[in-house]
Amino acid sequence: MIKKLPDGRYQLDFYPFGSDGPRxxxxRNTRKECKEIETDYLSKKGQLHNPSDKMRLSELVDLWYKMHGCTLKDHKYRFSRTLTIVKRLGDPKAKTFTAAHFAHYREERLKEVSVSTINHETRYLRAVYAELIRLELYRGDNPMAKIRTFRIDEKELSYLTEEQxxxxxxxxxxxxxNHCGAVARLCLASGGRWSEANRLTDGQLFKDRVVFSGTKNGKVRVIPIKPELSVYLRGLSFPYGRLFDDCYSAFRKAVERSGIKLPDGQLSHVLRHTFASHYMMNGGDILVLQRLLGHSDLKVTMRYAHLSPCYMKNVPNLSPLKGDYIMNTNI
Incomplete structure (x- = not known):
């Protein structure tokens, strides 16, 4: 359908593959231009990808990876994990795969893995459909759009005390x-992730700051540090190129020897939590902490807000319960 808009231009709005295909x-400025686009789509109708008719879910994942997935930071891991999910599902045809199929799969899968793992699998498969629909390489609905992720209770983040x-x-x-202690100190001083600190290069360490690049969200972070820490790190590092050797396993063994008990999944990350927690307890600003940690969403950083000595300090004084009413005078 081609119609004239109030501003004099023309809008093409149609479904070249029928109501179950992409809209x-x-x-355009003229009706002729819209007509040419319509004709071009209709002429290529039989040539365009039509995964919904013949492709299996694994082929859909392959197409997603070639067209988009390969650009992601964790593309190899994401691709491999998504194919594993498809294999567990029995690699059905994309056209016949429904939300009910995944719901039954999820029910059985929950007997083996955590709710968090299930939520990740849901998002991975949902993203495959969503991206191919957006690129007009898949015609049909996204069955995963009907699957909601499970709500997970927020866990208290563990951090090291001044004594630990x-x-x-x-x-x-x-x-x-001998690089294990150096990397651990850098994480405690900067809030950097272990991987960011461990792979630091010569050009990223300065007298009074460290520059983290190639981060989880792709953004560069510049963190001030004490000059004496920089001198210490330089004294232990390699003379050129990458500053530190791989030492994650050494850190894991050091934690075991220390006797410090940490929650599952918070091994080296406890150093990042410790930096953020002590920063807030010492009166740091939550917005500055957001930039230091590289969080794109302030809600993630707000997990540390309650540690601030000023957090909700005036709440008791602002409630409607005044001094004269606190005690039961009838007792």
Whole structure:
């Protein structure tokens, strides 16, 4: 359908593959231009990809990877994991795969893995359909759009106390890998992830700051540090190129020797949590912390807000319960 808009231009709005296919909307200056687009789509109708008719889910994932997935930061892991999900599902045809199929799969899968893992699998498969629909390479609905992720209770983040920090660093320094203590100190001083600190190069460490690049969200972070820490790190590092050797396993063994008990999944990340927690407890600003940690959403950083000495300090004084009414005078 081509119609004239109030501003004098023309809008093309039609479904070249029928009501179950993608909707094509284009705005052009003339009716002729819209007609040419319509004709072009109809002439290529039989040549365009039509995964919904013949492709299996694994082929859909392959197409997604070639057209978009390969550009993601964790593309290899994401691609491999998504194909594994498809294999568990029995690799059905994309056209016949429904939300009910995944719901039954999820029910059984929950007997083996955590709710968090299921939520990740849901998002991965949903993204495959969504991206191919957006690129007009898949005609049909996204069955995963009907699947809601499970709500997960927020967990309290673990951090090291002032007494535990020297204990852990002492064990790190006892490691055969003399870079273990250096990387741990850098994480505690900057809030950097272990991978960011461990792969630091010569050009990223300055006298009074460290520059983290190639981060999780792709953004560069510049973190101020004490000059004496920079001198210490330089003294232990390699002379050229990458500053530190791989020492994650050495850190894991140091934590075991220290006797410090950490929640599952918070091994090296406890250093990042410790930086953020002590920063807030020492009166740091939550917005500055957001930039230091590289969080795109302030809600993620707000997990540390309650540690601030000023957080909700005036709440008791602002409630409607005044001093005269606190005690029961009839007792």
């Amino acid at each position: 094509i909307k284009r705005v 920090i020297p204990v852990l660093l002492s064990e790190c320094d006892k490691s055969r890998n």
